[in-house]
Amino acid sequence: MKEVDIVYRTMFAELDQRTFDAAFASDFSSDGLFVKQKSKNQEFWYFQTNVDGKPVRKYVGPSSSKEIDDRVKTFKELKNDLKTRRKLTSTLVRNAYLPAPERFTGDVVAALSNAGLFRLRGVLVGTVAYQCYPGLLGIRLPSTAMQTGDADFAQFHSISAAIEDSLPPILDVLKAIDPTFRDIPHQSDGKFSTQFENAGKFRVEFLTPNTGREEHSGRAAKMPALGGAAAQPLRFLDFLIQDPVRTVMLHKSGVPVTVPAAERYAVHKLIVSSRRRNDTSGYAKRAKDTLQAASLVEALVQTRRHGDLAMAFAEAWNRGPSWREGISTGLSYIEDNKRGLVEDGLRKGLLEIDEDPRDFSLAS
Numbered sequence: 001m002k003e004v005d006i007v008y009r010t011m012f013a014e015l016d017q018r019t020f021d022a023a024f025a026s027d028f029s030s031d032g033l034f035v036k037q038k039s040k041n042q043e044f045w046y047f048q049t050n051v052d053g054k055p056v057r058k059y060v061g062p063s064s065s066k067e068i069d070d071r072v073k074t075f076k077e078l079k080n081d082l083k084t085r086r087k088l089t090s091t092l093v094r095n096a097y098l099p100a101p102e103r104f105t106g107d108v109v110a111a112l113s114n115a116g117l118f119r120l121r122g123v124l125v126g127t128v129a130y131q132c133y134p135g136l137l138g139i140r141l142p143s144t145a146m147q148t149g150d151a152d153f154a155q156f157h158s159i160s161a162a163i164e165d166s167l168p169p170i171l172d173v174l175k176a177i178d179p180t181f182r183d184i185p186h187q188s189d190g191k192f193s194t195q196f197e198n199a200g201k202f203r204v205e206f207l208t209p210n211t212g213r214e215e216h217s218g219r220a221a222k223m224p225a226l227g228g229a230a231a232q233p234l235r236f237l238d239f240l241i242q243d244p245v246r247t248v249m250l251h252k253s254g255v256p257v258t259v260p261a262a263e264r265y266a267v268h269k270l271i272v273s274s275r276r277r278n279d280t281s282g283y284a285k286r287a288k289d290t291l292q293a294a295s296l297v298e299a300l301v302q303t304r305r306h307g308d309l310a311m312a313f314a315e316a317w318n319r320g321p322s323w324r325e326g327i328s329t330g331l332s333y334i335e336d337n338k339r340g341l342v343e344d345g346l347r348k349g350l351l352e353i354d355e356d357p358r359d360f361s362l363a364s
Contacts, residue, residue: 001139001140001141001295001298001299001302002139002140003138003139003140003302003303004096004098004134004135004138004139004140005096008091008092008095008096008098009138011088011091011092011096012092012096012098012135012138012248014088015085015088015089015092015248015254016135016246016247016248016254016256018081018084018085018088018254019085019248019253019254019255019256020246020248020256021071022081022082022085022253023113023114023256024071024075032047032048032049033047033048034046034047034048034060034072034075035047035048035057036063037057039162040162042062042063042064043062043063043064044059044060044061044062044063044163045060045061045062045063045068045069045072046058046059046060047060057164057165058116058165059119059120059163059164059165060072060119061119061121082253083253085253085254086252086253086254088254089250089251089252089253089254092135092250093250097140098134098135098140098250099131099134099141099143099146099250100131100249100250100251101128101131101249101250101251102148103251104177104178104200104202105128105148105151105202106249106251106252106255107177107251108151108174108177108202108204109124109128109151109249109251109255109257110249110251110252110255111173111174111176111177112153112167112170112173113255113256113257115167115168115173115227116165116167117153117167118246118256118257118258120155120159120160120163120165120166120167120225121155121156121159121163121258122153122154122155122226122258123153123154123155123241123244123258123259123260124151124152124153124249124257124258124259125152125153125154125207125237125240125241125259125260126148126150126151126152127146127147127148127288127292128148128151128152128249129257129259129260129265130146130265130292130296131146131249132247132248132249132257132259133259133262133265133296133299135247135248135250136245136247136259136262137262137296137299137300137303138303139299139302139303141295141296141299142291142295149201149202149203150202150203150204150205151202151203151204151205152204152205152206152207153204153205153206153207154206154207154208154209154231154237154240154241155206155208155223155225155226155231155241156208156209156238156241157208157209157221157223157231159225160208160223160224160225160226160231161224161225163225165225166224166225166226166227167225167226167227168227169227169228170196170204170206170226170227170228170229171183171196171228172227173227174196174198174204178198178199178200178202180198180199180200181196181197181198181204182196182197182198183195183196183229184196184197186219186220186230186232188218188219188220189219189220192220192222192230193220193228193229193230194206194207194220194229194230194231194232195232196229205232206223206226206229206230206231206232207231207232207233207234207237208221208223208231208232208233208234208237209233209234209235209236209237209238209241210233210234210235210237211238212233219233220232221233236268236271236272236323236326239264239267239268239315239316239319240260240264240265240268241260242264243261243264244258244259244260244261245258245259245260245261246258247259261308261312262296262299262300263296263300263305263308263309263311263312263313264312265292265296266292266293266296266297266300266309266312267293267309267312267313267316267327268316269289269290269292269293269296269330270289270290270293270326270327270330270331271316271323271326271327271330272289272326272330273285273286273289273290273293273329273330273333274325274326274327274329274330274333275326276289286333289330289333290330290333290334290335293330293334293342294334294335294338294339294341294342297309297341297342297345297346298338298341298342298345300345301341301345301348306345306348306349306352307349307352307353308349309345309346309349310346310348310349310350310352310353310355311349311353313327313346313349313350313360314350314353314355314360317360324361328361331343343362346360346362347362350362
């Protein structure tokens with residue numbers, strides 16, 4: 001794989017920082033103030049304004065985050081340099097050949113970002129998230145693994161219930177982009193919607209981890225922070241969205257997003273590939289899953305992040321038999337010319353973190 005030139009990696013990092021600063025500045029107006037609130041022995045920042053003479057608070061984040069704490073202290077100094085960011089984005093796409101999302105997809109993610117989805121600790125998942133990794137890792141990934149016709153977002157139910165803030169109505173946000181968007185009633189309970197679709201069949205879906213009984217996967221979960229949207233509970237999703245990372249999607253002037261850590265995405269895709277149905281659609285999705293997993297492993301190995309990969313791999317492996325079976329099956333689906341590189345990278349990473357590869361069925 002070809003590494004992105006250091007000049008463009010530096011430019012991407014600058015765009016990432018500028019985009020985050022601009023988003024923070026636009027979220028909070030100068031006529032409000034930041035206040036701390038304690039909940040379950042933790043302190044959180046909220047932004048308070050007055051609406052019709054009554055105080056209204058918007059969740060910002062944990063006070064333990066130095067990054068947020070610093071911006072709380074200096075947010076009045078932040079500037080929205082839209083023109084400069086747009087030029088940086090254009091240069092990275094045109095000259096560094098970093099991927100940009102399809103325009104409509106970018107507009108959807110941008111609208112939800114502006115509405116506060118990532119501020120409320122939502123996570124962009126799926127192929128749209130995968131499109132963000134070349135800039136984040138500084139490695140060009142195969143473009144054939146980046147095609148998609150939907151956008152998926154995830155949030156922990158516990159977070160959605162605890163933060164005491166919410167997006168505006170999701171359907172209103174989406175209709176502002178395309179008035180043909182409609183909610184799709186969930187098959188288990190028509191009062192809830194986890195998916196939204198427009199006339200062109202572009203679909204937006206909300207997901208949440210299912211860490212309980214398998215039967216919960218067939219039900220929609222109420223999500224207080226998602227502006228009236230529910231979420232589809234899925235197995236293994238808690239592993240994917242644990243400890244996500246902030247980055248920028250190369251759309252227009254840059255869109256601040258939160259995505260899964262690349263090493264977790266790679267391991268999760270191995271598991272997901274093992275659960276695809278054995279039909280035409282399932283085979284195509286499985287091939288895409290394993291291509292994404294193998295490509296990210298190769299990128300992590302090339303950027304000398306064997307240890308990060310191995311930590312995620314070991315964590316998933318040690319979660320139980322169904323996890324080990326999913327990972328092993330997923331590895332077997334990787335094309336022969338890539339599987340050796342993937343397994344070798346995992347072995348080196350496990351040795352780096354003082355684990356015996358033989359304990360993970362990876363004998364040398």
